[in-house]
Amino acid sequence: MKWAILGAGNIAKDFARYFKTERAELYAVASRSLDKATAFAEKHRIPVAYGSYEEMLADESIDAVYIATPHSHHYEHIKLCLGAGKHVFSEKVMVTSRKQLDEVTQLATEKNLYLAEAMTIFHVPLYPQLKQWITNQDLGKLKYIHVPYASVRHADSPMYFYKPELAGGALFDIGTYALTFALTFLTSPPTNILTFGDIHEAGVDETSVILLKNKEKELATVTLSFATELPQIAVVAYEKGYFEIAGYTRAKQAVFTDPNGNKTTIDADDSEHAFTHEINNFTNMVLDKADNPTLEKTRQVITIMDTLREEWGLVYPFD
Numbered sequence: 001m002k003w004a005i006l007g008a009g010n011i012a013k014d015f016a017r018y019f020k021t022e023r024a025e026l027y028a029v030a031s032r033s034l035d036k037a038t039a040f041a042e043k044h045r046i047p048v049a050y051g052s053y054e055e056m057l058a059d060e061s062i063d064a065v066y067i068a069t070p071h072s073h074h075y076e077h078i079k080l081c082l083g084a085g086k087h088v089f090s091e092k093v094m095v096t097s098r099k100q101l102d103e104v105t106q107l108a109t110e111k112n113l114y115l116a117e118a119m120t121i122f123h124v125p126l127y128p129q130l131k132q133w134i135t136n137q138d139l140g141k142l143k144y145i146h147v148p149y150a151s152v153r154h155a156d157s158p159m160y161f162y163k164p165e166l167a168g169g170a171l172f173d174i175g176t177y178a179l180t181f182a183l184t185f186l187t188s189p190p191t192n193i194l195t196f197g198d199i200h201e202a203g204v205d206e207t208s209v210i211l212l213k214n215k216e217k218e219l220a221t222v223t224l225s226f227a228t229e230l231p232q233i234a235v236v237a238y239e240k241g242y243f244e245i246a247g248y249t250r251a252k253q254a255v256f257t258d259p260n261g262n263k264t265t266i267d268a269d270d271s272e273h274a275f276t277h278e279i280n281n282f283t284n285m286v287l288d289k290a291d292n293p294t295l296e297k298t299r300q301v302i303t304i305m306d307t308l309r310e311e312w313g314l315v316y317p318f319d
């Protein structure tokens with residue numbers, strides 16, 4: 001199976017660096033600039049470089065494309081890739097609305113191609129292991145999830161963070177992780193959503209608090225900000241104890257505290273980078289024609305994002 005990278009920016013470098021799978025080859029990279037693509041290919045020992053996305057997608061030997069462009073462009077680039085008959089692994093946030101997601105999902109189904117979001121939480125081994133651990137214990141009901149993601153980004157950054165035309169904003173950039181985390185543990189998606197969102201003058205969301213409640217009466221608070229820092233520690237609380245998961249976007253360990261204060265560490269014993277898991281899982285899914293389990297979670301996250309944006313009155317130029 002041959003992979004290609006579409007968009008040679010910052011995160012694409014990590015994808016290339018941690019591309020490690022026995023069953024596939026990182027074969028090509030495309031940039032809007034041939035010089036940039038060539039330099040990227042040389043640095044990461046990728047055999048073929050293209051100076052346009054369309055030119056690369058015309059290469060029939062490519063099976064799967066990793067999309068690493070800004071949020072605003074994923075929808076268009078996913079359609080380009082699927083139209084060219086390629087399986088698609090798109091960076092988060094996969095698209096910017098439920099309407100877009102339904103359209104690209106339908107297209108992937110019609111073309112019999114795989115489409116999935118490059119979301120670390122779906123792929124790091126800790127989470128399935130932790131869920132198994134929870135199943136084996138008698139922890140009672142899930143009561144509450146606390147999941148913050150706050151990391152200072154400057155409004156004058158040349159990056160997409162505060163640029164509405166590139167679908168910047170905390171929700172799409174980092175909220176996607178926090179909401180995915182909450183939905184990983186909630187028994188069912190939320191039926192009630194309350195929120196306050198602070199919209200920066202640049203036209204993107206900067207700080208927000210989100211309250212979720214589902215039909216099982218499980219509660220979650222999600223806190224997002226580009227204007228302050230918070231420890232990236234998520235808490236998942238059951239009737240008979242709680243987990244703390246530090247660095248939850250790529251976590252390898254969780255600490256459980258029982259009602260007596262005794263602590264147990266659940267260690268995933270995982271030496272790989274999250275990207276290596278992501279690449280291997282997507283490759284295996286395609287080659288083994290396996291189920292695509294993450295797309296439904298992506299749909300649930302994007303559905304919540306639609307509600308939040310409506311509540312905040314956050315409209316992007318491309319909406």
Ligand SMILES: NC(=O)c1ccc[n+]([C@@H]2O[C@H](COP(=O)([O-])OP(=O)(O)OC[C@H]3O[C@@H](n4cnc5c(N)ncnc54)[C@H](OP(=O)(O)O)[C@@H]3O)[C@@H](O)[C@H]2O)c1
Pocket residue numbers: 007008009010011012030031032033036068069070071073091092093118159160166173
């Ligand atoms: N998985 C993770 O850990 C992680 C971390 C950071 C970011 N991300 C995600 O990865 C994606 C890209 O983020 P990044 O940090 O790599 O951004 P970046 O450095 O700005 O790279 C984005 C690339 O997209 C291409 N592009 C196409 N149209 C563009 C346009 N109109 N304006 C700007 N760039 C355009 C450019 O590549 P060419 O010039 O080569 O065409 C650019 O280098 C986002 O979805 C982001 O949320 C994921």
